[in-house]
Amino acid sequence: MKVLIVLLFIVALLSGCFSSSFENHMREGKNQLLANNYDEAIKSFDTALIEEPNNKDAIALMKRAKEEKANEDKKEKIEEFIRETDALYKRLVLIGDNTDIQNISYQEATSKLDRLAPINKEIEDLSLKWSDEQLVTDAFQSLQSAISNLESSLSTSIDLIDDPEEIVDTDNNGEVSRFEFMRSRKGLMIRAFVSHADDTKSYVKKVNKLKEEIK
Incomplete structure (x- = not known):
């Protein structure tokens, strides 16, 4: 009989210890959660759940953390x-901005390309970090495309100044068709510049959307 009483006392004592330990971890987790220390809160709730895996409060608070x-x-x-x-x-x-791509001079085009070169290098370096980050992939790709299209447009403008292009009148009607113009180097130059402008707007739009998500 005395042995049974001693065993019951030990069980009760251990139960009280475990309960006290669980409550301490829960209290600490709640305090850390209120203080926005989420890593610490998760650790506390995780320890509490080891002691009481099915405790609904601990499960809910862990989820919130x-x-x-x-x-x-x-x-x-x-x-x-x-x-x-x-x-x-x-x-x-x-x-x-303020670039008249159809009438740009050789000096202006080369100057702008020189200023664009370090931006190109920096975007290449950043691509290692951001190109596969799903959260910002769309915005990053828009910026990459804007840089690439501006470079293409400026490079083509320089080529045209060095080697002017005569667009062929394939229909022999005295006019160059829109199709032939857009296939020409000048057409490609203009299209790349327009795409550059569209891409910069797209970047801004997507960044603003990202800002809205974290307000």
Whole structure:
């Protein structure tokens, strides 16, 4: 009888210890969650769940902590992307704006290409980081395309100045068809410049959408 009483006492004592430990981890997890320390909150709830795997409060709080952590990571990722690409976008706009691509001079075109070269290098370096990041892929690709199209347009304009092109009147009616014009180097130059402008607008639109997601 005495042995049974001792065993019951030990069981009760251990149960109280486990309960106290569980409650301590839950309390700590809640405090960390309120303080926005999501990693620490997750650790505390994880330890609490080891002791009581089916506790509904612990399960719910763990889920909330993970969701808050995911939202925080998303916000940080978007803010970092915008910081690293916005400066490139602004420099690109300064090069592309106020450019009359059809009447651009050789000196102006080469000057703009020289200014574009370091931007090209920087976007290549950033592609290792952002091209496969699904969250910002669309915005990054728009910026890449804007840079590439402006480079193509300026390079073609220089080629045309060095080696002027006579667009063939294939219909022999005294006029060059729109089809033939768009196939010509000059047509490709203009189309690339227009695409560059569209891509820069697309980048801005997609970045604004990302900003809305983290408000």
